Amino acid sequence: MANGSLTSDWVPAFAAVPRSAFLPDLMWPFDMSTGQTVTVNRADEPAVWQRYADSDTPVVTQWDDGRHTGTAPGHVSTSSASMPSVVFGMLRDLDVHPGHRVLEIGTGTGWNAALLAHRLGAGNVVTVEIDEAVSSAARTALERRGFPVRVVHGDGARGFPEAAPYDRVIATCGLRAVPFSWVEQCRPGGVVVAPWGTHYSNADAVARLVVADDGTSASGRFTGPVEFMKLRAQRRPPVKHSDYVMGTVADGDESTTTVTEDRFVAGQFGPLQFALGIRVPDCACVVADKRDGARPVWFYGLSDRSWACVMFRDGDAARVWQSGPRRLWDETESALRWWEDEGRPGHERFGLTLTAEEHRVWLDDPDNTEACAPKY
The missing domain is CATH 3.40.50.150 (Vaccinia Virus protein VP39)
Incomplete structure (x- = not known):
């Protein structure tokens, strides 16, 4: 802040x-x-x-x-x-x-x-x-x-x-x-x-x-x-869970991830969620409250009906379910690794250039826009 x-x-x-x-x-x-x-x-x-x-x-x-x-x-x-x-x-x-x-x-x-x-x-x-x-x-x-x-x-x-x-x-x-x-x-x-x-x-x-x-x-x-x-005029329409998940998470393709809750669920005003939003476009992330040692995090595609859920549970590897043409957790995990590989950049390392046609987010230098693709 x-x-x-x-x-x-x-x-x-x-x-x-x-x-x-x-x-x-x-x-x-x-x-x-x-x-x-x-x-x-x-x-x-x-x-x-x-x-x-x-x-x-x-x-x-x-x-x-x-x-x-x-x-x-x-x-x-x-x-x-x-x-x-x-x-x-x-x-x-x-x-x-x-x-x-x-x-x-x-x-x-x-x-x-x-x-x-x-x-x-x-x-x-x-x-x-x-x-x-x-x-x-x-x-x-x-x-x-x-x-x-x-x-x-x-x-x-x-x-x-x-x-x-x-x-x-x-x-x-x-x-x-x-x-x-x-x-x-x-x-x-x-x-x-x-x-x-x-x-x-x-x-x-x-x-x-x-x-x-x-x-x-x-x-x-x-x-x-x-x-x-x-x-x-730019509010995101409400995401209705039932429009994405018709039954249960078991309907999605299941896997696991080595990403831990502490690594992914950063502080409210930390740079990670900001950076993930740049790298994973047209996606809404909902971090649920933690109960009985478990915390689900949901991902909803805003351009199609793709969805993903990662369930972080104390003491166990996180389980992942994904469905739809996009593998939203795979995209998010890749974005997380990119952010870490770049040295966990804070907000001040990111920049924005806009013209009448587009917004370009960049890292460290206005010419370094590919690192923050896609354009908006």
């Missing part, structure tokens, strides 16, 4: 613009100590509300695209306030300077836009939000705090060409493809900061892309891991 000390140029903004000023009375922070999402209402627990508001934790502010009712957490979180450390890390990557004009994709609560407005002036910030209720609440919060930022209710995938060009573009939503419209609306030499990843998992990373002098491409390295709600 993005972290680090707050640099001096951002201290005044973070001191003057507290996150709590942009949070609703009813919110759902993620409690780091329990690993659970909790319900907090300021009217009932003002001190608890304030503690979570001031802590380095993500806070859900909307469920189920606004269809959620009641106080219990909903099914799918669809708007939130990010961890302050993540917000700072991405603003640090953005590297703004006086006079810069910034386009933000994903207004959310409006806090990020307010920080930018404090630093650059409200007239230099445009923020786009697809959810009308979220954009309206953010606009109200920004105006109440004295930041009349231009808040646009619209699809952030198209940017906001009416106010282009921008010096910087920042997205606060997860992407599976960076819209090239953002590059087109950014000045040559400008910077696009956006979380990017694959449908394999939610293990995304922040890409910091510099727009080429001729405006035909943007390229740069990843700076660190993040996990964001996805751009609504």
